[in-house]
Amino acid sequence: MFGKLFSRSSAHVTQPSDFSVLGMDMHSHLIPGIDDGAKTMEESLELIRGLIQLGYSGAITTPHVMGDYYPNTGAIIQTGREELRRAIRQAGLTFRLEASAEYNLDNYTAELFAQGDILPMPGKRLLVELSFFGAPPDLENRIFQLRLQGYSPILAHPERYSYYQGNLSALERIRDLGCALQVNILSLTGHYGSQIAKWAKTLLDKDMVSYLGTDMHHAGHLQELQAALQQKDILRILQRHTFKNQDLLNL
Numbered sequence: 001m002f003g004k005l006f007s008r009s010s011a012h013v014t015q016p017s018d019f020s021v022l023g024m025d026m027h028s029h030l031i032p033g034i035d036d037g038a039k040t041m042e043e044s045l046e047l048i049r050g051l052i053q054l055g056y057s058g059a060i061t062t063p064h065v066m067g068d069y070y071p072n073t074g075a076i077i078q079t080g081r082e083e084l085r086r087a088i089r090q091a092g093l094t095f096r097l098e099a100s101a102e103y104n105l106d107n108y109t110a111e112l113f114a115q116g117d118i119l120p121m122p123g124k125r126l127l128v129e130l131s132f133f134g135a136p137p138d139l140e141n142r143i144f145q146l147r148l149q150g151y152s153p154i155l156a157h158p159e160r161y162s163y164y165q166g167n168l169s170a171l172e173r174i175r176d177l178g179c180a181l182q183v184n185i186l187s188l189t190g191h192y193g194s195q196i197a198k199w200a201k202t203l204l205d206k207d208m209v210s211y212l213g214t215d216m217h218h219a220g221h222l223q224e225l226q227a228a229l230q231q232k233d234i235l236r237i238l239q240r241h242t243f244k245n246q247d248l249l250n251l
């Protein structure tokens with residue numbers, strides 16, 4: 001009987017009080033100075049302390065890789081990861097930090113991919129984002145090519161692209177091509193507006209969402225994530241849905 005009470009499945013029955021049920025965050029901007037996320041090492045550590053308090057045991061941080069603004073490479077990100085890991089150790093924090101990237105599907109990243117300069121998550125997962133103005137016309141082919149190379153793409157915050165608002169079949173098509181969907185927790189809090197919050201919740205209801213991410217850039221986001229834990233509907237989402245973030249813990 002006790003085995004049943006404390007079994008893995010019963011963890012989902014009890015309403016969570018934090019994000020520990022997710023285990024790993026898989027979308028954030030924690031490495032200082034290489035994108036529009038944390039600016040200094042101190043700020044990075046503040047965000048990581050925050051993630052620990054929110055219940056996360058680790059993060060795969062995902063700096064932007066975007067030709068026009070953030071021409072990061074695998075080497076730049078790995079160097080940043082090592083420096084941040086050292087700072088985490090020196091601060092006496094227990095937190096697993098991995099690094100991958102949030103690849104904007106532009107011509108710069110297409111070139112990087114062609115050169116094999118790719119820094120995937122464990123399991124060859126690859127977080128990709130699209131321009132907020134429109135998807136590349138050859139999006140399906142780009143996803144197909146990544147799949148051919150053995151990658152499992154994950155589309156970052158599909159709920160935030162205005163051109164996909166309310167277009168369930170477009171997102172189903174992307175998912176059916178083998179590209180998983182990741183919703184931002186900050187979308188659920190209403191940070192990007194009530195319409196995006198509603199659409200994000202619809203996608204959850206339709207079982208379209210494989211991952212939840214913080215997409216944390218700065219302390220303002222951290223405060224909102226802390227406030228999210230006071231919102232019953234967000235706790236209910238954590239209780240009702242199973243997310244693949246948990247799979248990353250064991251890789």
Ligand SMILES: [Fe+2]
Nearest residue numbers: 027028102215
């Ligand atoms: Fe992001």
